[in-house]
Amino acid sequence: MNEAPSSPASLASDSPDGLNSILLLFICLIGVIVVFTLIGLLGSGIAKRTGRRKTPAEWLGAIALLSVCATVALYIWGALHVMFMESDTMREACAKAGGEAKAAQVDRYSASYLPLRFTCRIDEGGSYDAAVPGYVNPAMGIAFVLAIATGAVSVVARDQNRPTSPTVTRGR
Incomplete structure (x- = not known):
């Protein structure tokens, strides 16, 4: 986790981590x-198997691929929230999450990329999270567990x- 002070020069970067x-x-x-590759792979697998009934293993494999796609897409969504924070939107995000009084005390910001988190640090010690939607990390975790479970069962x-392999018997 990297931290950037809140001086105007350092806040000019496009994210808290430069x-x-x-x-x-x-x-x-x-x-x-x-994501696009996995969706293409899934689509080609579905197109290739038309005309015959899908096995449970194939259905579970498709669910696993979709879960991986969901996990990656959720990570990208949360990462974009962290990545495109500008100096004025950082302050607004902190004010929205903790109120104007807390936002006035923020002296630096930090970001964590796993789990996705944008943190407003208060000069007197303490911090609170802002900017990344609250559903992103839990949904990403659920999609990841679903991908692992369905992939393993598949x-x-x-x-x-x-x-x-059949045993070969030789005639005498």
Whole structure:
């Protein structure tokens, strides 16, 4: 977690972390590519299997892919809230989250990228979170757990349905 003082010169950057916003932008771009790739993979899998009934393992695999897409999309959504904070919107976000009295005492900001968090730090000690919607981290966690669970069950179901190699008997 990086911290930036609230001097006017340091608040001119596009995020509370300055150069870290470049890394976050890169992560967001990779995330968008991953989401579109997974949706394309899912679509091609559905198109390839038309005309026959889907197995439970295939349904679970599709749910796992959609859950991964949801997790990545939620992360991107929350990261964009952190990344595009400007100096005046930082102060507004702190005022909205904690009130004008607390916002007047804020002397610096910090951001955390896992879990996503934008924190307003008070000069007398203490802090409070602002800017990232409250549903992002819990929803991201639920989607991640769902992706892991359905992916694991999909692999187990696929392996159980796989035929074993037949034993070859030789005629005498």
